[in-house]
Amino acid sequence: MKKILVIDDSSLFRTFMKTQLEEYGFEVIEGINGLDGLTKMRNQLPDLIIMEYYLSRKGALELLKAKKMNPNTKGIPVVIACNDINREKIVSVANYNVKKFLAKPIKIDLLLQTVSETLNVKIAVDDTPCSLDAHLNDKILFIEIAKGFNREKISLLKYKIAELLKLHKIASPRILILLTDITYRDEDQSKLETLLQSISETVTSHDNIKILTVSEKIREVLSGNLYYRDIEVVKSLEKAIDGLLGKRGLEEMTAEKSNVHESLLSSAVDDNANSTVHLNFQDESRLGGDFASGEKKYRIAAVDDDIIVQALIRKTFDGYDWPVTTFGDGRDFLKDFHADDFDLIFLDLMMPDVNGFAVLKFLKENDVEIPVIVLSALSRKESVMKALDFGIKSYMIKPLKPEGLIAKTKEILTAMF
Structure with missing residues (x-):
């Protein structure tokens, strides 16, 4: 051995x-x-x-x-x-x-x-195409899986959840599992059970977990599972949020409410795209170290055509004395781009002229490793899912809050995975 x-x-x-x-x-x-x-x-x-x-x-x-x-x-x-x-x-x-x-x-x-x-040993890795992301948005921990169930990526999930709960100081989370663009096979049952086991360990009651999916097969499998059949499976985002936060919960989360659940349930991802996993580990020994002390001045790019968003990002990091450079669109950002100029990029996807996808394509084709956090409205879920295949580190739902920007930045810049 x-x-x-x-x-x-x-x-x-x-x-x-x-x-x-x-x-x-x-x-x-x-x-x-x-x-x-x-x-x-x-x-x-x-x-x-x-x-x-x-x-x-x-x-x-x-x-x-x-x-x-x-x-x-x-x-x-x-x-x-x-x-x-x-x-x-x-x-x-x-x-x-x-x-x-x-x-x-x-x-x-x-x-x-x-x-x-x-x-010089052979390791049989699960090659099932899978995009997996876990992130906290305000009061709910979102866990999203698209394309398929991948054993290695699912095994990482409990560590990511532990990281997020520690970072945001949450004892009992409310969790929404989104399985809205996924192919379920009979051999995926053990992977689905592993997924639910990792999630269930973090909550006090299954009432704090909702699953959003249109797959009748997943609904059927869960209804027959002795341990997880009491987890509610819903087809509507509004119903899921209501179940977790109560009435008007969705209205508090996003300013753009039209056709939200339809956008989530129609997420289209290229089956041939390279799969990526968006899971982080927290380096406990350095958590809050040079990040909070100001020993290092992280350089941030804010690429968004909304001047209010630009101003919010700039003001948020003024307290750390970190330089924030703002750009109105992708063309402006890429015009004199140098990979050594920035440590982190906040990127809006929907911009005139050169949009966020063109920026992501440029970064990927030129092997630029700068972490990117995509900014998106919840109703544009399809765009976010496509952006995951470019290797973005995470995304944030608009409208943004300063404390959310700080927490997400800390999460990304201190990540081990």
Whole structure:
């Protein structure tokens, strides 16, 4: 059995890695910081080390130098995960048997591919096309799955939920599961049960969970399930929100209420598009660290033709003294674009001239890794679902609130996945 040492200050990340990799037959050893990782590396001699670049007690470079000096550990391959990969970091570890850098947020399929290639073992990954996103909008935790059920992506969900609830300090969430553009197969039953199990663990009662779908097959499967048949399945967004928030709940959530549920239920996604997963992990050791202290000035681009939205974003981040550059449309943004100019982009999809989709296409074709948060009205759900295939990190529903912008930015900029 191959042994993998995972060194990271975040217990949530280590727990995920242990659970995920053990499913594929690996023995996983946890290092809670750089010093602990070095000790376990020397004592247990793993076949592979997966480590965060920023570690407490002993930094990555110090650990790698100590590893190289020991003839027993010198040859162990290393994979490094890091939020901000640059040439300087890559060059600094070039002589320490580092096989690969994985950019955070990490893509689970790339992680498993890297482990497979490095250890020369085969890992059978579920390749079911699937777009999955979990986000908190005001008072409701939305969990959206499109195309199909993917085992690896569903297994990540409970960690994302834990991250969001901790970040927003929510003890008992109200959860809406949207299965509005999904193909259900008989072999998906176990995946659906895993999904519901992860969600049910976070609520005090199934009354706080609603499922929005038009699939009679999903409704039939759930009605026959002893554990989950009391979860209400609805076809109308208005009914789901009413059930979770009470009457007028939907009116409080969005200013654009016309044809909302029709837009959600008619979401059209290209079946041949590359699937992406939009799930984050929180690095507990640095949560609220340089983000709140002002040690780093994150540079933000706000691309929206609404000057009120531009002003709101600019004012929101004035308190952090972060520079916000505003653009009226995609053409203005792309005219003198340089990838090093920004750390985060807020992007409206519906703009005159060059819209948000053209911007997303440009960023994807040029391998630009800047996190993008899409701004959208709830009634434009179809557009949001299409945007997911461009690898956006998350999206926010208009109208926007300053506290929501801060929470979402914190979530994205401190993400591990």
